[in-house]
Amino acid sequence: MDLESFKNTTEPDSSFSPELKALWYDFHGDWDKAHEQVDQLGGKSAARVHAYLHRKEGDLWNADYWYTRAGERRPELSLDEEWQHLYQRYSQ
Numbered sequence: 001m002d003l004e005s006f007k008n009t010t011e012p013d014s015s016f017s018p019e020l021k022a023l024w025y026d027f028h029g030d031w032d033k034a035h036e037q038v039d040q041l042g043g044k045s046a047a048r049v050h051a052y053l054h055r056k057e058g059d060l061w062n063a064d065y066w067y068t069r070a071g072e073r074r075p076e077l078s079l080d081e082e083w084q085h086l087y088q089r090y091s092q
Helices: 003-008 018-027 031-038 044-057 060-069 079-090
Strands: none
Touching (some): 044 060, 044 079
């Protein structure tokens, strides 16, 4: 699914991974629902989206914890750029 179609859907598709569902909810303004999608998941991909969500929330200590769990460092990107990067990574 291309980015514009993803953004314009009225609800997340059942085929979306938890990471994509989290990005969808985040884009549509529901941080809590986005967080629910990845909060209890293991794995680096969920940790990576989890890190982004806490960075967006402004909790940098917690974000850095999740970036480390994902095996990455906090990027020097805007939140919008990071969101787009994550969409590209997990929509493949």
